[in-house]
Amino acid sequence: MVGREDERAELAAFVASATGRALVLRGEAGVGKSSLLGHGAALAEREGHAVVRAAGVEAESALPYAGLHQLLHPLLDGAARLDDGSRALLDAVFGAGSAQRGAQDGPPSVMALGIAVLRLLSLASARRPLLLVLDDGQWLDDSSADVCGFVGRRLAGGAAGPVKLLVSVRTDAVSRFDTAALPELPVAALADEDAAHLLDHRYPDLGRGLRRIVLDQARGNPLALLELPAHLASRASDGLPVEDLADGNGVPLPRRLQGLFGTRIAALDERVREELLKGALDGAGTPGRAGAVPGARYRMRNADAAVAAGLLDTGAVAGEFVFRHPLVRSAVVQMATPEQRRAAHLALARLHRGNLERRATHLAAATAGPDEDVAGILEAAAESATRRGGALSAVTWLTRAAELSEDPADRSRRLADAAFVAGHAARPGQARQLVRADPAPGAAGSPASVLAAAYQSLYQDGDVRSTHRQVSAAIEKLRDELRDELRDELRGEPRHEPGAGPATGPEEVLTRLVVLLLAISQYSGDPVAWERTHALLASMPGLVTERARLYSATWSDVTRYGAPWAEPVRQAAAHLPDLEPWDVTRLGVAAYHLDMLDLYRPHLQRIVERELETGAVAAGMVMLHQITLDRTAVGEWAEAEETGQRGLDLALEHGHHLFAAQSRAYLAQLAALRGRTGRARDLRSEVEAWARPRGLGFLTQLADSAGATAALGSGDHEAAYLHAVGITPPGTFRPYAYQAPRTLLDLVEAALHTGRAGEARAHALAARDAGLPAVSPRLALITHGALAMTAEDVREAAETVERAASQPDAARFPFELARIRLAHGIRVSHVQDRAAARRYLAPAAEAFERLGAAGWTGRARAALGATGVPPRAPVPDPASLTWQERRIADLAASGLTNKEIGSRMHLSPRTVGSHLYRTFPKLGITTRAALRDALSRTEREARV
Known part of the structure; x- marks a missing residue:
């Protein structure tokens, strides 16, 4: 049994009591009362009790004493030892021959019969304690319930010896136990943590989306937690997207769950059922969530009968009715006929005439045949929803709009739009299905089909070669x-087919293809592919949008083309709320290349959760990448790692293997920065193995960059040099190698430390001559830093370092600034006095320590020590370890592998590794081998 610690403790005390007792478990249907009864019965049997079980039956609730007979039947053999009067009373109520015929005075009183029952129970418990377990007491007939109440009230006084009565009743059904004055134990829904634990235990392989839906709908009800997953999974396997299984109307219920409320719903007056149906279809009483249709929901009226039936509660707003449980809403919708649902939807559409999206929701369900007006409303609602994080709803509305379209051209266009949004919602498979659903001639080779196929091939398979050819051909x-x-328009002929909407005409489709081609080219990182892309765009003067030109310049080669676009990217940051999520992330990519993601990050952090839940999920994953990158740049490395790991988990869950490799590359760079060389190496190897055979230069450059950073941090300058020149040769910036300017300091430092001073100086001068300082604040900082490191004259170097540190945004890039200061401080310590060197070395060491850059901290502290500053040992902070981190650290110190630790603690090896890497800086260590000593030391200090 999961959870229920308080209830189990109460039952244990109840069973262990030496005297008789009675206890009523009271809770809603499906909450787990029967399981608790079973638990109590098992406890009693282990303690040597005799246990008698019975259950109320609704079909027998009108038969006098039927329940009492079921409860006492196993004990009636002992009635022969009762006195004549007691035996006669039992025979009378249970119809035993002559005794029944001799009863002339009607049924016995509750007191008389209750005393007879007590005597029977006393005889039955003479040898060993007795536990009576009665489930579904609300269905017990009134006569039996009255007697059970009488008996239960006297058990505590020892009237029947060591006899206990355990009863369960439902809160939503009236019974005689409501007034029996017996001790009660309320049984509430499971707490959120326990509900999640139960679901994960019974359905460990349940998908994240389906898991969320089940938890939301069950709301801690164990029966729903156990019944819903298999039922919903079977619906999802029929092709219905998981997110479409649940909306404001609830979820489809299996028969057993529907039966919990069906009888009470059917017993209501027709007008009350209509109110409930309109409330259910409009989401009355549901809490707001990301992507939910905005606007006030329908307020049910004159529904007091549903409150009395336990189906509704009174909400916080006066006069407002809310459903007691999400399953009630689902049952109301499921029990209505299709005609009743359409009529309710139509009434709600009229009610919400002023709310575009809410009206569209109901018109979509109420309209049976083609209707261009309704289709237009749905199309407009889809556009509105996409901009506020409701891309999943937009796919549904656009698909429905296509079904209602009167003109085949409009149908094709709307299906194409639905496929486009589905691709951005991380549903490439659904996007292709939507394209295939278009019956128009030539639909199989349409731009929409090319887009859908290319999205799937690129993001799931990492195919940049064939997708580049296919998308280029479609653009041409x-x-x-x-x-x-x-030309036809110039001759006076109409340019578009009649009825073709302006929302996504051919120009917009062309733009979608162009942007996809730019993304493919960026991931390929291939100069030949980029040259072909630029040539194709140049062949379309007047057809390439300004925004596409911005992407083309900044995504391809920021060194050569980026500087003129810095201001447009800066200005665009002020208008992000007006853009669709994929446009936000595209501009975010440009901002990253121009080192101004800090302008975009506040908006990204505000909207990323809604996009991941109900919006453009693929765009949401890109937002996580961008937040990770900005956190890395500004020195928030622990937070960056958490965000990066989340992005990796989501990418794997959605089958976006390209994004997964990209997340691993960013995590590899973070591990390298933090001195976790082994982790950086493992992640980099995974990226290399997946990306290099596919020709994904974007990712292989990231892998080389992480390799260079890790090698520099560990002092392996030759390896760092080889990684750096794999990106670009010294003295030049390879065209379309986007990591070339970003790794400027890496190549310069590696070259200097390996005796290649001429190459280092040539590279620094090439950066200056290429105009890198004009491209971005970070590139200005590191260009001046590279020039300072390679300057022959110390005074010139000092002036250049000051120029670097005085850059307006220098403090925003603390790692780069600290590297520049460290290099110059070491140089000064060799040629000038120590005090002058400390001016640079002290802030560098503090910055590295604050960042958690282990290798760099050690080097800076050593250099500072050489100037006469006493060495300072790292200060462990064991108190900051969480219980889980401490447990994992102890197991790792004992020699267990991550896999073995995960098996013991029910965690994945990756999660174990993540906890360990957060533990190291808290203990002041950098390797796993140092764990045992660090933990022993902190224990000794704690004892002192």
Whole structure:
């Protein structure tokens, strides 16, 4: 049994009591009362009790004494030892022959019969204690319930010896136990943590989306937690997307769950059922969540009968009715006929005439045949929903709009739009299904089909080679068609087919293809692919948007083309709330290349959760990447690692293997920065093994960058040099190698430490001559830093370091600034006085220590010590370890592997590793081998 610690303790005390007792378990249907009764019975049997079980039956609730007979039947053999009067009373109520015929005075009184029952129980418990267990007491007939109440009230006084009565009743059904004045134990829904534990125990492989739906709908009800997953999983396996299984109307219920409320719903007056149906269809009483349709929901009226039936509660707002449980809402909808549901939807659509999205929701369900007006409303609602984080709803509305379209061209266009949004919602498979659903001639080779196929191939398979060819061909074809249309327009002929909406005309489709081609080119990192892309865009003057030109410049080669676009990217940050999520992330990529993600991050953090829950999930994963990158840049490395790990988990869950490799690359860089060389090496190897055979230069450059950083941190300068020149040769910046400017300091430092001073100086000068300081604040900082490191004259170097440190945004990049100060401080210590060196070395050491850059901290502290500053040992902070971190650290110190620790603690090896890496800086260590000594030392200090 999961959870229920308080209830189990109460039952244990109840069973252990030496005297008789009675206890009523009271809770809603499906809350687990029967399980607790079973638990109590098992405890009693282990303690040597005789246990008699019975259950109320609704079909027998009108039969006098039927329940009492079921409860006492196993004990009636002992009635022969009763006195004549008691035996005659039992025979009379249970219909035993002549005794029944001789009863002339009607049924016995509750007191008389109760005393007879007490005597029978006393005889039955003479040898060993007796426990009577009665489930579903609300269905017990009134006569039996009255007698049980009488008996229960006297058990505590020892009237029947060591006899206990344990009864369960439902809170939503009236019974005689409500007034029996017996001790009660309320049984509430499971706490959130226990509900999640129960669900994970019974359905360990349940998908994240389905798990969330089950937890939301069950709301701690154990029966729902156990019944819903299999039922909903079977619906999802029929092709219905998981997120579409639950909306404001609830979820489809299996028969057993529907039966919990069905009888009470059916017993209501028709007008009350109509009110409940309108409330259920409009989500009355549901809490707000990301992506939910905005606006006031329907307020049910004249529904007091439903409150009395235990189906509704009175909400916080006066006069407002709310459903007692999400399953009630689901049952109300499921029990209504299709005609009743359509009528309710139509009434709600009229009610919400002023709310675009809420009206669209109901019109979509109320309209049976083609209706262009309704289709147009749905299309407009989809656009509105996408901008506020409701891309999943937008896919549904656009698909429905296509079904209601009167013109085939409109149907094709809306299906294409639905597929486009589905691709961004991390549903590439659904996007392809939508495209295939288009019956129009030539739909199989349409731009929409190319987009859908390319999204799936790129993000799931990492295929940049064939997707580049396919998307380029589709662009060329559409470009030629648009030119033909333009010529027709100049001749006075109509340019578009009648009825074609302006929302996504051919120009917008072309833009979608162009942006996808730019993304493919960026991931390929191949100069040939980029040159072909730029040539194709140059062949379409007037057809390439300004935004696409911005992406083309900043995503391809920021060194050569980025500087003129810095101001437009800066200005765009002020208008992010007006953009669709994929446009936000595209601009975010440009901002990253221009080192101004800090302008975008506040908006990204505000909207990322809604996108991951109900919006453009793929865009949400890119937002996590961008938040990770900005946190890394500004020195928030622990938070960056958490965000990066979350991005990796989501990418794997959605099958976006390209994003998974990208997340691993960012995590590898973080591990390298923090001196976790082994982890950086393992992650980098995974990226390399997946990306290099696919020709994903974007990722292999990231892997080389992480390799260079890790090697520099551990003092292996030759390895760092080899990684750095794998990105670009010294003295130049390889075209379309986007990591080339970012690894400027890595190449310069590695070259200096390996005796290649000429190459280092040539590279620093190449950075200056390429105009890197004009491209971004970070590139300005590291260019001046590289020039300072390679300057022959110490005075010139000092001036250049000051120029670097005085850059307006220098403090925003603390790791780079500390590297520059460390390099110059070491140089000064060799040629000038120690005090001058300390001016640079002290802030560098403090910055590295604050960041948690283990290898760099050691080097800076050593250099500072050489100037006469006493060495300072790392200060462990064991008190900051969580219980789980301490347990994992203890197991790791004992020699267990991450896999073995995970098996013991029910964690994945990756989670174990993440906890360990957070533990190291708290203990002041950098390796696993140092764990045992660090833990022993902190224990000794704690004893002192």
